[in-house]
Amino acid sequence: MKKIINKPEQFVDEMIEGILLAHPDKVRTPGDDRRILVRADAPLEGKVGIVTGGGSGHLPLFKGYVGRGLCSGVAIGNVFSSPSSQQVFEATKAVDGGAGVLYLYGNYGGDVFNFDLAADLAELEDIPTRTVLGRDDVASQPKERKHDRRGVAGILFAYKAAGAAAERGDSLEEVAAVAEDVVEHTATMGIGLSPTILPTTGALSFELPDGEMEIGIGIHGEPGIHRGPLETADEITDRIVGALTEDLALESGDRVAVLVNGMGATPLEELYVVYRRVHQALAGQDVAIAKSYVGEYATSLEMAGLSISLLKLDDARLELLEAPAQSPFFQES
C-alpha cells in the first residue's frame, strides 16, 4: 500500500489535525469532536448557514469549501463513509446565525439518511433547515431519473453560488433556491484509469485491466457507462463534452462555467490538455466559457482520472460564481 500514513484508523483524525494546525485563522472545531469544522467566524448573525459533509478521501471536497462566501461548516466521515447525524447536527448548531441552515451535499444514501436525521434533531431545537443534493453525475442515471443521480465534482458550483447568496444576506428559501437552480443546470462526467486503495482494508475501489478506461466512473470508483481501451485525451473529452452538452441541452450562444477536475493521480498537465479540447469542442458548438476551473477540486484519494463539469450560466449564476470567496483550499477575489 503506497501510502504515507500512520495507523489507518487514525488517518482521518490526523488529517483534520493537520488542517487545523495549518489554518487556525480560517477554520475551527466548535466542540470536542474534531470531525466537525466551521468557519473561524461562524456563526454569522442573521445570515443563512450552509452545512455540507460526506466521507473523507476527496480533498479539497468537502472540508475544503468551508470559508467566506462558501459553506459555513462541515461534518466529516471516515474514508468514503458518511458522518453521523449527531455530527451534522453539531455543525448545524455551530453555524446557525438565526436565519436557518442549508444542507448541501452529494446524493449518497448514507449521507442522506444521516443529514435527514440531523434535520429532525435541528427541528426539535427550532433551527429550520432545507436540503439540496448535489446530483450532477450524468453517468449514474439517465435523464429521466435525474433526481437519483449521484453528486460529484460539480457541487463546487453550488457551493460557490449558494455561499455567495448566503454571504449577501439571502433568506434560507432563497439560498436553497440558488443551490437548487445551480444543481439543476450542472452536469458532470468522469473517467477513471486506476483505482483507489482504501487505507483501512487495503482493498481496491474497483478493478480495471491495464490499458483500459472506465467512462462515467463515480467518485468512489462506482461503475460507469463505458469500459474499453484507453483513448486519446481528445477522444475522451469529446465523448464527455458531447454527453454533457446533450444533457444540459446547450445551444449556440449559451455560456457555461467549466471545471476540469483531477481525481488524484492524474497530473495537472493532463488536465490542461483536456481543458484545451473542452474549449475547442464548446467553441465548435458556439458555446462560450465564461468561467473556468482546472485542478483538483474533488478527488478520490490516489485514483487516476478526471472529470469534466459544465454549469449552464445566466447572469445571476455567473455573478454568484464571481463573488469573492476564501477558504484554505479555494480562493476567488
Place this chain on the structure above:
Amino acid sequence: MKKIINKPEQFVDEMIEGILLAHPDKVRTPGDDRRILVRADAPLEGKVGIVTGGGSGHLPLFKGYVGRGLCSGVAIGNVFSSPSSQQVFEATKAVDGGAGVLYLYGNYGGDVFNFDLAADLAELEDIPTRTVLGRDDVASQPKERKHDRRGVAGILFAYKAAGAAAERGDSLEEVAAVAEDVVEHTATMGIGLSPTILPTTGALSFELPDGEMEIGIGIHGEPGIHRGPLETADEITDRIVGALTEDLALESGDRVAVLVNGMGATPLEELYVVYRRVHQALAGQDVAIAKSYVGEYATSLEMAGLSISLLKLDDARLELLEAPAQSPFFQES
C-alpha cells in the same frame, strides 16, 4: 500507460495551449514560440524582470509561478528537459523593463548551460542578467558541496521573495541578493513511493520494489540517500525534519516557513497528516512555523511521494513571503 494525452510529442504544446486558453488575462506568449510565457502585463517599466524555466512535468512548477509578485516569464522545455537558450533569451527580452533580468531556476546541467548561453545573448543586447540557482535538495549533496545541490520544491520561497522584491522596485543586485539569501536558507528533502512514466518513451523514471520507499529522491526520480521498507508518516517526517533542521542549523526560538509538497499521486490528505507531524516535530524543538504551504507546488507527473521544505525566516524574508502575489496557480493576498 495510464495517461490522458494525445500524441506524446504534442503533450507539452497542448498543455501550454490549455493554460493560455484558461488564463488569457494572466499570461501570454510574447512571440510565436508557445514555449515562452510571460505575465500579461510584462514588461514592467523600470522593474527587474525574473525569468525562470526548466523541463515540463512539474506543474505548477515552473510556469505556474509567472504572475504579479512572482516571476515575470518562463521558458518551457520538454518533459524533464531544459528549454533552449534562444527561448530563455526571448523570455528575457520580453520581460526586460530596463532594470535587468534575474535568472532564477533549479540547478540542473541542461538548464544551466542553456540559461548561461542566453545570458551571453542578453549581454550582446545590453540586457544585464544575474543568475541565482535553486539548490535546496539536501539529499543530493552533503553540506560541504552545498553549491552543487539540485533545486527542487523549495524554489517556491525564492520565487515568492524575489518576486516581491522586484515588484517593490528593488534593483537587479538587490533582487538577486534576496533570491540568493532565501536559497541559502532553504532546505528540502523528498520521499518517493512510485515512479513517473515518461510520456514519450513510456519508460519509468526509476525502479522501486513494491512496499519500499526512497528517501531523498529527486524531482525526476533521482536516487536518494536511503531505500528501505515503507515507514509510517510520522517516521518518515521525523527523518526528513531531522535532516532539514540539522542542515539549516535551526535552534530553539527560530521561525520557519514550511512547505509540504505533493509530488503528484499522493493525496492531499496524506500531506496534511505529514504537516501535522512537521508541526509537532518543530514544536518539540521550539521552532515556530510562521508560514505554511500544503499542497502540490512542484510535482513529478504522477509520482507518488512528497517533499518537505523549510525556509529559516527573519523579518525581511517573512515580509517578502507575505507580500501579495497572484498567478493562475498561486495566490497570496
Place this chain on the structure above:
Amino acid sequence: MRADQLKSAIKASLAELVAYSDELRDLDQALGDGDLGITVSLGAGAIIEALDELGDDATPSEIARACAKAFANANPSTMAALVAGGLLAGSKAWAGRDDVDVAAAAEFVRAAGENISQRGKSQLGDKTILDAILPAADALAAATDGREGLAAAVAAAERAVLETQNLQSRRGRASWLQERSIGLKDPGATAMWRYLQSWEKAGVLAEGAR
C-alpha cells in the same frame, strides 16, 4: 418481559451478534464497501455501554431510544442511520409501556420497518434490510408466545435472506453494481436475520415468555 429484563436480553443478544461481524464485513465487501462488520460490532459495543449507563428506572421506550442514539453514532453509515431511525420509531410505538411481549415486539419491528422504508424510499424486494424486517414483523405478529414468535421470525428472516440472492439491489451502494448484484446475499438483511438468531442463541427468552 420487564424493562430490566429487556435491557439484559438486548445486551446478551448483542454480545452474540458480534460473532457475525466478519460474515457481514465480507458480504458488504462484495456488494458495497465492507464496513458493515465494523458498523455492527462498534454499534453493539456502543449500545451495551449506553445501556450500562442507563438508570434502572428506564422504560422500554427509553431503552430503545438509548439504543438508537448509541447505534447512530458508533460508526456512521447507511445502516447506522436507518437502524437508528427505525429504533426511534419503535421506541415511539412503545411509549407508555412498562413491559413488552411478543405483540409489542411485532409492533416495534413493524414500526421500525415502516420508518426505514420511508426514510430509505425502499420497498420489499429492493434487496435491503427491509426484506428481512417485514417478514419478521409478520411472524412475530402471528405468534402468541415469545419463543415461538422468535423462532418463526428467525425462519422468516432466513428465508428472506436466501431470497435476496435472486434479487438485484435497488437501493444504496449495492445498486451501483446493477445486474452484478444478483447472486449475492444482502448484507443488511443478513444482519437482521443474524440479530434475531442472536436472541435465540443468548437464550434470553424464558420458557413460555409472552
Place this chain on the structure above:
Amino acid sequence: MRADQLKSAIKASLAELVAYSDELRDLDQALGDGDLGITVSLGAGAIIEALDELGDDATPSEIARACAKAFANANPSTMAALVAGGLLAGSKAWAGRDDVDVAAAAEFVRAAGENISQRGKSQLGDKTILDAILPAADALAAATDGREGLAAAVAAAERAVLETQNLQSRRGRASWLQERSIGLKDPGATAMWRYLQSWEKAGVLAEGAR
C-alpha cells in the same frame, strides 16, 4: 578544404550520423533520460537545413556559427547547449579563414573542448563528451594529412569511449547514478566518436587532403 566543400562535407557526415541515434538513445536511456538520440537526429536535421539556407559566400567561421545556432535550438538539452557553445568557440578560432585544413580542424576541436570544459565545469576523466573531444583534438594536431588525422582521431575517440566504461560519471544526469554509472559507455563521448566516424563513412575527405 574550401568553405563550400566544408559545408557539403558537414551535411554528408551528419546524414551518416543519424544512423547512430538509436544507439545514443539507448546509451542515454541507461545513464540518463534517453533523449540524446533525438537531440542528435533533430540537431543533424536542423543543421542540414540551416546550411542549405546559408549563402554561398559563407566563411568557415560563419558555417560553424550557423551549425551552433541550429544545434542549440533543435532539441534543447545539455548536449545541445554544450555542443552549440563549443561550435561557437570553434567558429571564433576560425575567424578570418577562407579554408580549413587538419591543423585548423585540430584548433577548432580544441577550442570547442576547452569551451565545453569551462562551461560544463568538467575535466578529462569526468566521463563526458570531453573524454572523446580532447584526445581527438590531440590526434588531429599530430597529423599533417586530413585523412590520416581523421583516422587517428576516430581511433583516439574510440579508445576514450571504451575507457569511459571504467569510469564513474561525475557530471550531468549520469552522475546521479553514482557507482551504478560504472560499466556503461558515456553517451556524449560516444556521440563524438560516432560523429568522427561519420566523416570517414561519408568519404568526404579527398585523398591527401590537408
